Amino acid sequence: MNPKITNSFFALIFCASLSYCNQTAKELEVPAEETQHANHTPKMSEGAVIIQDQPEPDTLRGSLKAEAHGMVGNAHLTINYHSPAVRGRNIWGGLVAYDQVWVTGAHSATSLTTDKDITIEEKLLPAGKYALFTIPGKEEWTIIINKNWEQHLTDDYTEKEDVLRVTVKPEAAAQPQERLRYQIVSEADSKGAINISWDKLKVTVPVAI
Structure with a gap:
């Protein structure tokens, strides 16, 4: 050849x-962006804790500064709040009134931060930092995302600054939760949820990207 x-x-x-x-x-x-999120290690605020499952009372006084972190798809969500304890009190319809705007925490407004656009019950929420309020009811809860996240309790809350509102159904918790707890849960197909648990109640807020 x-x-x-x-x-x-x-x-x-x-x-x-x-x-x-x-x-x-x-x-x-x-993609570099996916790698960055997959390896993401949340940075906790000074003095903040992550509330765990807690069926029994603790000996700590007051409401604890707390955070919840999680991924929904490639969006990183952070919730900053203060976690009060049950301490033998009547919570729903007692300490927390029905049909009134609630800080869903204590002291300062609970905040929700997302670094990507997400949807809550199919309603668009652009990337940013917001206040998260609720209106608890016996049969349903209204979840409120509001522009003014920097306020004491609901002192400066005004409906005209709401970004979105959705309604969800509360359900009985699998076990009592002594301290108010937020969880960000990741699911398949870029979906997830924000879970709010306290006393004997749990509320699930669907989130997606």
Whole structure:
């Protein structure tokens, strides 16, 4: 066989193999943004704690500064709040009045931060930081996302600053929860939920991107 033809043949094979390898590497390459979120380690605020399952009372006094972090799809969500305890009190319809705007925490407004646009019950919420209020009811709760996250309790709350409102159904919790707890739960297909648990009640707020 002609040496020139042989060399040309092997050169073509080499180039084809190199092209295939490069293409395969690109297909397997994970976007930098996805890698960043997959390896994301939340930065806790000074003095904040993550509230866990807590069926029994504790000996701590007052409402604890707390945070919840989680991913929904590639969106990182953070909830900053203060967590009061039951301490043997009547919560629903007692300490927390029905049909009134509630801070859903204590001291300062509870805040929700998302670094990506998300939807709550299919309503768009642009990336940013917001206040999260609720109106608890016996049969349903209104979830309120409001522009003014920097306020004491609901002192400066005004409905005209609401970004969105949705209604959800409360349900009985699997076990009592002594301290108010927020959880951000990740599910399949870029969906998830914000869970609010306190006393013997749980509220689930669907979230997606």
